[in-house]
Amino acid sequence: MTPEYNKVHNRFKLNNHHYNFNDLMEVAYSFVKEGEPFERALGNFLLDWLDNNDFLITQTSGSTGSPKKLKIKKQHMVNSAIMTGDFFGLEPGNTVLSCLPSNFIAGKMMIIRAIILGMELDLIRPSAFPLIDYEKKYDFCAMTPMQLKNFLKYSDNLKIIIVGGSKVPQSLIDDMQHVKANVYETFGMTETITHIAVKKLNNFKDGDISNAHFKVLPDIKISQDKRGCLVIDAPKLSDDIIVTNDIIKLHDDRSFEWMGRYDNVINSGGVKLHPERIESKLRSRIEEQFFIASEDDDTLGSRLILVLESDANTLDESVFEGLGKYEVPKKIYTLNKFILTKSGKIHRKKTLALL
Template structure:
């Protein structure tokens, strides 16, 4: 039987304390009135979750457009929590670590998973380098790539860790091959109530009882009850009736490998058509990221002969880049111009806002 959103699992614990549904409201108000800023966000969400409405409003990050408020059904969030629980074999009494900001969907869903699945949730401040009990065993955790980069050597007692919110660099993937934790990159968005697909990115030779099939590093595998297809642009279409009544048409160009797996290439709105050759900035960035010493991104601008050309934008006071980083790129992938910005414009949760940063060049 699927649990209702207005019920709390009797095994749920928050920072080692058990709470009934009616008790949580007092906890929430305490967080709002007396808590640290990140605790106030937790309190605000719990107040929204415990009210009489069957929905909540969630703010998008704004990394692929203007930030906006989206209405999500609470029961759909329950279904999302159950899908994650089923995939990772989470059971009542399992431990989880919450170190994400709770004003965004990823942080909110850590709370929902704990309340619905009966997890024992420990909360720590969502800094770039979360501080937690490195000796304590955790069955589940979610982080952004920067957090994983900084605490990867302390993660061996976390059984399964999902990482999302930004792409995972090849250097980070290489750095986590030696840790015991099974790490999964996620694909999703606010509209899909966090991830609808994951791919294993380390320990490929270790076949655990529930993840042995995830040995293909380039493919995302969908969670239960997710149906995928493509439109005429080769962009991903997601049908998730338990999460959204409408089809979700994305701007993500993919290749379908099966009814339940796909490979992600990049954003359709980022594609560069240079002399008739379609280029994905995200793939060029992946080739360069191990060679660049500063933050950067690839974009495009109009060019008379080619139509569009590749440009490189670096976070630096100087637009001088050692050309030794370019071997390995095709002639169309090599940036025709290099621009520098002293500080990239970012969203509240640290994502680079490319379009706004580009506008600041003018």
């Protein structure tokens, strides 16, 4: 029997305290009135979750366009929590760590998973370096790539880590091959109520990660449209079929490889280039923030450029060794500061406008 959104599991704990529905409402008011900023965000979300409406209004991150508000059914959020619980084998009484802000869907869903599945949730202040009780072990945690990079040497405290919000750098994947925690990259968006697929990043039995692809959660069907973009049929998460701008390589009806964004594809002299694929090759070689884009060219139509967050171009040509012939940027631009979305991702369009 599927739990309903207006129920609180009797095993649920928040910061070591049991709360039923009414108690949780009081805690939410207390957070809003007296809490720190991250606690006020949690309190406001809980008040929305516990009200009489069967839906929530939430906002997209704005990383691929203007931020927009979405109306999401609470029962769909419950269904998402159950899918994640089934995939990872989460059970009542498991310990969960959340170090993500409650303003966005990833942070909200960490709370809902604990409420619905009856887990013990420790919610701490979101920061680049999460400060936790290093004596305590956790069964499940969600982090951004930056948080995971800073926390990796303490990861023995964690059993399962899901990481998302931006692409996981190859250098970080290399570093996590020697940690005990099982780490999974997630794929999803606000419209799909966080992830609809996960990709294992370490602890492979045969040591080979080359065949690691995103695998979809239960009750989700995937396909491609004429552009080669991902189409998601997830009736438990959305009343509508979701057509994305994410170009994928479909391996079978349950797994795929992400290639890049359709709206970011660069046609340079007839050759189609995926900026995200090039960036993944360069992340371990460039310390500063950067991204690949294009500018008009009389001969090629569009030519590849690299935009670097730096006071000066300090890149050596050797960083481009290993790239394909057409993947090497024709020019490098520098900016003192990139424009970021509210969720901390690079806003490519607005940053390019600065040039």
